[in-house]
Amino acid sequence: MASSFDFHNQRSRLQSFLTRFSTDSLVAPDPLTDRTLVAVIFILTFIAALTAGLVLFGSAASARWQALLSSEVTVQIRPQPGRAIETDLNRAADLMKQVQGVTKVRIYSYEETMRMLEPWLGQSTSLGGLSIPRLIAVEIDPDAPPDIPAIGRQLAREIPGTAIDDHRTWTRRLATLGNTLVIASAAGLILIMTATALAIVFATRGAMVGNREIVEVFYFMGADDRYIARVFQRHFFRLGLRGGILGACLALAFLALFRFVVAGSDGLRDMFGFGIIDPLSSVGLAIVIAILAVALFVSMLASVVSRMTVHSTLNRLV
Amino acid sequence: MQVHPNRWGGELVRFENVGLRYGAAPETLTDISFSILPQSFQFLTGASGSGKTTILRLILQSLKATRGMISIFGQDTAQLDKDGLTALRRRMGIVFQDFRLLDHLTIYENVALPFKIRGRMESSYRAEVIELLKWIGLGDLIDAKPPVLSGGEKQRTSIARALVSQPELLLADEPTGNLDPVLAGRLLRLFAELNRSGTAILIATHDISLMDQIKGSRRLVLHNHHLQAEG
Ligand SMILES: Nc1ncnc2c1ncn2[C@@H]1O[C@H](COP(=O)(O)OP(=O)(O)OP(=O)(O)O)[C@@H](O)[C@H]1O
Ligand SMILES: [Mg+2]
Numbered sequence: 001m002a003s004s005f006d007f008h009n010q011r012s013r014l015q016s017f018l019t020r021f022s023t024d025s026l027v028a029p030d031p032l033t034d035r036t037l038v039a040v041i042f043i044l045t046f047i048a049a050l051t052a053g054l055v056l057f058g059s060a061a062s063a064r065w066q067a068l069l070s071s072e073v074t075v076q077i078r079p080q081p082g083r084a085i086e087t088d089l090n091r092a093a094d095l096m097k098q099v100q101g102v103t104k105v106r107i108y109s110y111e112e113t114m115r116m117l118e119p120w121l122g123q124s125t126s127l128g129g130l131s132i133p134r135l136i137a138v139e140i141d142p143d144a145p146p147d148i149p150a151i152g153r154q155l156a157r158e159i160p161g162t163a164i165d166d167h168r169t170w171t172r173r174l175a176t177l178g179n180t181l182v183i184a185s186a187a188g189l190i191l192i193m194t195a196t197a198l199a200i201v202f203a204t205r206g207a208m209v210g211n212r213e214i215v216e217v218f219y220f221m222g223a224d225d226r227y228i229a230r231v232f233q234r235h236f237f238r239l240g241l242r243g244g245i246l247g248a249c250l251a252l253a254f255l256a257l258f259r260f261v262v263a264g265s266d267g268l269r270d271m272f273g274f275g276i277i278d279p280l281s282s283v284g285l286a287i288v289i290a291i292l293a294v295a296l297f298v299s300m301l302a303s304v305v306s307r308m309t310v311h312s313t314l315n316r317l318v
Numbered sequence: 319m320q321v322h323p324n325r326w327g328g329e330l331v332r333f334e335n336v337g338l339r340y341g342a343a344p345e346t347l348t349d350i351s352f353s354i355l356p357q358s359f360q361f362l363t364g365a366s367g368s369g370k371t372t373i374l375r376l377i378l379q380s381l382k383a384t385r386g387m388i389s390i391f392g393q394d395t396a397q398l399d400k401d402g403l404t405a406l407r408r409r410m411g412i413v414f415q416d417f418r419l420l421d422h423l424t425i426y427e428n429v430a431l432p433f434k435i436r437g438r439m440e441s442s443y444r445a446e447v448i449e450l451l452k453w454i455g456l457g458d459l460i461d462a463k464p465p466v467l468s469g470g471e472k473q474r475t476s477i478a479r480a481l482v483s484q485p486e487l488l489l490a491d492e493p494t495g496n497l498d499p500v501l502a503g504r505l506l507r508l509f510a511e512l513n514r515s516g517t518a519i520l521i522a523t524h525d526i527s528l529m530d531q532i533k534g535s536r537r538l539v540l541h542n543h544h545l546q547a548e549g
Contacts, residue, residue, distance in 0.1 A: 026434075028422040217418050220378060221479075222408035223435045224401065 045247025062178030079131035104139035240302025244295035336386030364540030370522035411480035469496035
């Protein structure tokens with residue numbers, strides 16, 4: 001008798017976690033309310049996990065773009081009447097090579113430049129011999145960058161029609177964008193967590209009213225406030241965990257889908273860098289961990305908030 | 319069953335000139351004075367609506383007296399804080415007239431509830447609970463839930479829940495109301511055995527034949543808002 005009873009109890013415990021609503025909980029399960037709460041927590045966890053993932057992803061991507069941009073400057077030479085542009089290009093390249101902090105200098109050939117302009121000018125042979133501005137790609141050491149504006153002024157003095165672009169405006173804009181994204185997402189996360197906490201306060205109050213008779217019996221059987229709070233806490237921790245796990249699973253599925261899409265597109269892969277979305281890279285791993293942490297945090301939030309709600313409600317009732 | 323070390327030498331329950339009114343109605347109970355001694359056995363009787371359940375609720379402290387003094391286990395209940403109240407209730411067992419079983423728990427879980435609330439490991443009480451359930455004829459219903467039970471089965475479950483922790487004081491409100499005479503007699507013997515092992519018992523009932531079965535028991539009779547002790 002005893003052993004078969006034990007078996008039943010263990011199995012029903014596992015079953016209740018995976019499928020049905022808990023049978024061994026001392027709080028009477030109320031399937032409709034419980035499922036609604038799980039659904040609410042599921043949705044909020046999903047949004048929170050995505051937001052957390054977005055923060056990590058966004059800041060990694062913006063750091064990558066900033067690094068790419070700040071490790072390269074471009075020298076542009078506009079054709080000037082009466083000057084041989086190839087000579088000017090070689091001169092500018094020689095000058096740049098002598099600058100401290102410059103690691104590599106490369107002149108884009110006429111053909112390369114035409115290819116770059118193709119999208120705008122079309123593939124036309126009639127353009128042969130057209131004077132177009134020419135570019136020199138200059139790689140610099142991002143850790144010891146040269147004084148680009150000063151070099152730009154010097155170049156322009158020696159070779160008329162020269163301009164240097166260090167993408168500084170873009171880097172700054174990217175940095176601002178990245179920071180704004182992080183702050184906005186953090187604010188969003190706080191709001192989502194507040195909404196979750198409020199949903200749990202509501203659900204706990206509802207459960208306490210619905211279980212009033214049960215709470216009374218508990219008191220008569222010698223339970224104290226702490227015990228009753230623990231009972232509700234356990235109940236809502238489970239519901240929170242269930243909603244949190246579902247939300248995290250969907251968020252991870254989204255991440256996998258995103259990775260699949262990015263991996264399948266050359267353009268996106270270049271833009272984001274494959275390492276960022278690879279789950280085995282440091283950023284990818286951080287995103288996965290962040291998603292799981294959000295789910296765990298939500299269930300802990302559920303348990304803490306329900307315990308506090310029970311205590312404050314009991315104190316007001318008695 | 320082991321005998322309780324009696325922590326309090328005097329009366330378990332003492333009422334002095336207790337009065338109680340529900341809302342603005344006239345007093346339901348007036349000048350009630352009595353006491354319950356350790357290991358005693360008494361019946362509380364009186365017509366329907368005379369206030370038997372009300373007295374039990376006053377002892378259980380689910381109701382506050384309008385006037386007078388009530389002390390439980392030697393403690394004045396007027397000076398009781400929440401923790402003190404919890405401690406008192408852990409020394410009592412109660413059978414409610416309306417059972418108050420938890421419908422979502424099995425019979426076994428309902429009866430084991432007092433142990434669970436006291437934080438005991440399940441392995442330390444499981445055998446005991448199952449033995450008790452078998453003894454009162456619920457061995458086949460261990461995994462059933464209260465909504466599917468008959469009135470008498472519910473009543474036996476609620477009795478088992480009150481007995482299982484061997485309290486110092488057992489309060490039972492009409493515990494045999496839904497039972498046939500044979501089963502009622504069997505349960506009364508269970509109460510008597512518990513009493514011999516040291517539990518003081520107060521049974522509210524209007525079943526005269528029940529009272530006649532326990533020799534040497536005291537009768538507290540409620541009549542006209544007042545209480546008289548007989549025997
Ligand atoms: N919560 C309440 N509010 C108002 N009046 C109540 C309340 N509970 C009981 N009463 C009244 O107090 C009186 C005593 O009730 P009580 O339940 O104590 O009677 P009883 O002796 O247990 O009756 P029974 O034998 O039918 O169970 C009754 O007249 C009842 O209507
Ligand atoms: Mg009654």
